[in-house]
Amino acid sequence: xxxxxxxxxxxxxxxxxxxxxxxxxxxxxxxxxxxxxxxxxxxxxxxxxxxxxxxxxxxxxxxxxxxxxxxxxxxxxxxxxxxxxxxxxxxxxxxxxxxxxxxxxxxxxxxxxxxxxxxxxxxxxxxxxxxxxxxxxxxxxxxxxxxxxxxxxxxxxxxxxxxxxxxxxxxxxxxxxxxxxxxxxxxxxxxxxxxxxxxxxxxxxxxxxxxxxxxxxxxxxxxxxxxxxxxxxxxxxxxxxxxxxxxxxxxxxxxxxxxxxxxxxxxxxxxxxxxxxxxxxxxxxxxxxxxxxxxxxxxxxxxxxxxxxxxxxxxxxxxxxxxxxxxxxxxxxxxxxxxxxxxxxxxxxxxxxxxxxxxxxxxxxxxxxxxxxxxxxxxxxxxxxx
Amino acid sequence: xxxxxxxxxxxxxxxxxxxxxxxxxxxxxxxxxxxxxxxxxxxxxxxxxxxxxxxxxxxxxxxxxxxxxxxxxxxxxxxxxxxxxxxxxxxxxxxxxxxxxxxxxxxxxxxxxxxxxxxxxxxxxxxxxxxxxxxxxxxxxxxxxxxxxxxxxxxxxxxxxxxxxxxxxxxxxxxxxxxxxxxxxxxxxxxxxxxxxxxxxxxxxxxxxxxxxxxxxxxxxxxxxxxxxxxxxxxxxxxxxxxxxxxxxxxxxxxxxxxxxxxxxxxxxxxxxxxxxxxxxxxxxxxxxxxxxxxxxxxxxxxxxxxxxxxxxxxxxxxxxxxxxxxxxxxxxxxxxxxxxxxxxxxxxxxx
Numbered sequence: 001x002x003x004x005x006x007x008x009x010x011x012x013x014x015x016x017x018x019x020x021x022x023x024x025x026x027x028x029x030x031x032x033x034x035x036x037x038x039x040x041x042x043x044x045x046x047x048x049x050x051x052x053x054x055x056x057x058x059x060x061x062x063x064x065x066x067x068x069x070x071x072x073x074x075x076x077x078x079x080x081x082x083x084x085x086x087x088x089x090x091x092x093x094x095x096x097x098x099x100x101x102x103x104x105x106x107x108x109x110x111x112x113x114x115x116x117x118x119x120x121x122x123x124x125x126x127x128x129x130x131x132x133x134x135x136x137x138x139x140x141x142x143x144x145x146x147x148x149x150x151x152x153x154x155x156x157x158x159x160x161x162x163x164x165x166x167x168x169x170x171x172x173x174x175x176x177x178x179x180x181x182x183x184x185x186x187x188x189x190x191x192x193x194x195x196x197x198x199x200x201x202x203x204x205x206x207x208x209x210x211x212x213x214x215x216x217x218x219x220x221x222x223x224x225x226x227x228x229x230x231x232x233x234x235x236x237x238x239x240x241x242x243x244x245x246x247x248x249x250x251x252x253x254x255x256x257x258x259x260x261x262x263x264x265x266x267x268x269x270x271x272x273x274x275x276x277x278x279x280x281x282x283x284x285x286x287x288x289x290x291x292x293x294x295x296x297x298x299x300x301x302x303x304x305x306x307x308x309x310x311x312x313x314x315x316x317x318x319x320x321x322x323x324x325x326x327x328x329x330x331x332x333x334x335x336x337x338x339x340x341x342x343x344x345x346x347x348x349x350x351x352x353x354x355x356x357x358x359x360x361x362x363x364x365x366x367x368x369x370x371x372x373x374x375x376x377x378x379x380x381x382x383x384x385x386x
Numbered sequence: 387x388x389x390x391x392x393x394x395x396x397x398x399x400x401x402x403x404x405x406x407x408x409x410x411x412x413x414x415x416x417x418x419x420x421x422x423x424x425x426x427x428x429x430x431x432x433x434x435x436x437x438x439x440x441x442x443x444x445x446x447x448x449x450x451x452x453x454x455x456x457x458x459x460x461x462x463x464x465x466x467x468x469x470x471x472x473x474x475x476x477x478x479x480x481x482x483x484x485x486x487x488x489x490x491x492x493x494x495x496x497x498x499x500x501x502x503x504x505x506x507x508x509x510x511x512x513x514x515x516x517x518x519x520x521x522x523x524x525x526x527x528x529x530x531x532x533x534x535x536x537x538x539x540x541x542x543x544x545x546x547x548x549x550x551x552x553x554x555x556x557x558x559x560x561x562x563x564x565x566x567x568x569x570x571x572x573x574x575x576x577x578x579x580x581x582x583x584x585x586x587x588x589x590x591x592x593x594x595x596x597x598x599x600x601x602x603x604x605x606x607x608x609x610x611x612x613x614x615x616x617x618x619x620x621x622x623x624x625x626x627x628x629x630x631x632x633x634x635x636x637x638x639x640x641x642x643x644x645x646x647x648x649x650x651x652x653x654x655x656x657x658x659x660x661x662x663x664x665x666x667x668x669x670x671x672x673x674x675x676x677x678x679x680x681x682x683x684x685x686x687x688x689x690x691x692x693x694x695x696x697x698x699x700x701x702x703x704x705x706x707x708x709x710x711x712x713x714x715x716x717x718x719x720x721x722x723x724x725x726x727x728x729x730x731x732x733x734x735x736x737x738x
Contacts, residue, residue: 281721281722282725283725288661289467289725290725291724291725291727291730292467292468292660292661297723297734300722300723301723304719304722304723307722308719308722313718313719313721313722314718314721314722
């Protein structure tokens with residue numbers, strides 16, 4: 001049912017604290033614990049049925065016990081690492097776990113994990129009906145009570161806004177240009193996020209209807225009355241380019257501006273670039289001229305791309321060093337390094353255009369792993385009918 | 387001003403960067419075998435041969451004009467990175483020499499003689515040496531085309547015996563010797579040796595009165611290793627080849643009345659790293675000692691002016707068809723991508 005995910009280390013540490021690092025006994029305890037407990041993972045990542053599997057699998061006391069264990073384990077971990085238990089944050093926990101249990105696995109979800117039980121166990125609905133079998137909520141028999149109650153609430157608010165408008169019209173205070181809710185830089189909740197909020201599954205059709213209703217609410221001129229309600233269902237978009245760190249220009253002895261592009265990776269090739277201003281467009285890679293280092297035209301075009309895009313072809317002198325990979329990946333690594341180095345010479349708007357051109361994104365493609373039972377990553381063995 | 391009409395003899399520093407046309411009549415006589423293959427294709431496409439006047443060639447020509455020909459021969463060595471125009475400068479100088487009436491001994495590529503040879507015959511003249519009949523006869527044929535008018539004038543000073551029945555007497559014209567070498571393929575290498583010896587003896591002489599220009603391309607092939615093998619699979623050293631042996635004697639400066647112009651070439655060279663272009667690296671110790679003393683002439687990449695001139699020439703000939711290449715932006719891109727290397731630029735413009 002639930003997919004296997006991280007192993008919670010909370011109980012392990014609790015045992016640790018009690019038995020003073022006696023690993024032998026603890027490990028047998030751990031295995032017993034693990035086998036008896038079911039492993040689960042945060043629902044949003046996995047898009048599985050949230051609580052539709054049926055009545056809750058984890059009772060409230062169980063969750064409370066897990067929370068206690070987690071807190072105690074956190075204090076023990078802090079003591080183990082020699083840090084202050086009061087100011088031990090989640091980031092510190094992650095670092096300590098990575099230190100104590102180094103894992104060579106690639107899948108992030110397979111590595112040891114210690115998080116607050118609320119993040120680990122999916123949100124459960126409490127029992128929906130009382131001792132006499134009668135449900136609490138009036139919309140229980142629709143099957144999707146939270147969704148329909150949300151729709152009803154939204155519509156009620158829309159009606160309220162219209163009534164407010166009518167009242168204002170009656171008093172002749174109606175103006176078309178009332179204050180509008182600013183929607184710039186935010187987006188509606190995704191279907192998965194809405195599901196998580198409501199703790200029940202909804203279909204795409206339902207989601208579409210919900211968005212339609214919200215849009216209708218927003219189309220009314222005086223919707224700013226319900227701004228808080230609407231903003232609860234919107235998420236801010238992060239501005240990507242503000243994440244880019246632009247290093248300041250450095251000046252060497254002769255007053256010539258220069259800047260370094262830090263080592264960039266592209267499929268096991270790393271490259272560093274030292275850009276110098278007021279040059280003649282000469283490029284030396286690992287001591288040799290770039291025409292001799294990259295005899296293939298395609299690699300030289302890769303080097304040319306960032307400079308040509310910004311129109312500064314003959315302006316910079318470059319000293320590059322590159323190692324690893326093949327000629328194509330070395331060219332890609334150098335291209336990234338050049339773009340990074342150029343950032344300090346450019347203005348904000350140009351940085352944004354470069355980012356949108358894809359010059360600043362490191363290429364994540366690496367060689368795919370060969371799987372057992374196949375000849376290569378994708379190629380299967382020759383299929384023989386008999 | 388892109389074109390001059392002057393022959394190499396009258397060109398000077400003012401004409402740097404300009405193109406001059408080689409008259410079509412000269413093409414087949416002076417350059418049957420000397421030009422780089424891509425340039426030959428370009429000549430065929432444009433229907434004319436235009437050579438740019440560049441600094442190294444002008445320097446060489448001025449040296450040749452001022453040299454004293456009663457002293458032992460001066461040796462000039464053109465060196466530079468791959469594709470910077472050494473062979474073209476050599477051909478420019480060769481054209482000058484032939485217009486001045488010199489006898490030109492042009493070996494298009496010495497590497498052709500030390501690799502990919504199908505037939506190796508043991509020499510009849512010398513027991514331990516090997517002959518290369520095909521290469522020798524090819525070269526003699528081209529030599530005949532180049533120096534037609536000299537062949538009847540020069541007389542042999544020695545009697546050469548080829549086989550029991552054939553011999554060439556003293557006093558016969560050189561042309562007969564060459565014809566014999568072309569027709570009798572088996573002894574063509576020895577004929578080459580004889581021709582070289584004769585020319586060496588007669589070059590500075592007062593009664594004959596001609597100047598000898600020995601132009602060797604890829605001279606570093608004479609002192610390296612060969613890819614050829616004897617029948618027992620042991621490698622052949624360059625000294626064991628007749629052609630190479632005789633050519634080395636020519637390059638030694640124990641004769642007077644001419645000049646030796648040589649280029650280093652990495653492209654055809656065997657067992658040399660591709661980043662090597664300096665004389666010491668490519669010639670090796672042995673070669674350097676035998677070439678020493680020489681006048682080194684470095685050939686560099688295009689300067690700004692030369693690049694400009696080449697670009698305008700291609701535009702003029704409508705070689706650059708792409709509309710973007712005709713703009714300033716396109717020119718900057720070309721500069722970047724080729725780094726002003728002549729051969730790289732030529733290959734780049736080929737598909738534009």
